[in-house]
Amino acid sequence: MGKFRKLGRHAAHRVSMLRTMVSQLVKHERIETTVAKAKEVRRKADQMVQLGKD
Numbered sequence: 903m904g905k906f907r908k909l910g911r912h913a914a915h916r917v918s919m920l921r922t923m924v925s926q927l928v929k930h931e932r933i934e935t936t937v938a939k940a941k942e943v944r945r946k947a948d949q950m951v952q953l954g955k956d
Contacts, residue, residue: 907942920946 909916923943927933928950935943 906945907938909939909942924950 909919911919919939920942923933923935923939924946927943927947933940933943
């Protein structure tokens with residue numbers, strides 16, 4: 903995988919947070935967050951969409 907933002911958290915916390923945020927984005931179609939987190943969530947959400955297409 904490529905580079906990623908650390909977001910000031912340990913790996914397990916970061917993964918859990920991003921997983922939750924992507925789930926909430928899908929569920930509510932919109933979330934309120936920081937720019938850095940939004941960029942990471944967008945990357946993860948795009949990966950999920952690609953998995954769904956295949």
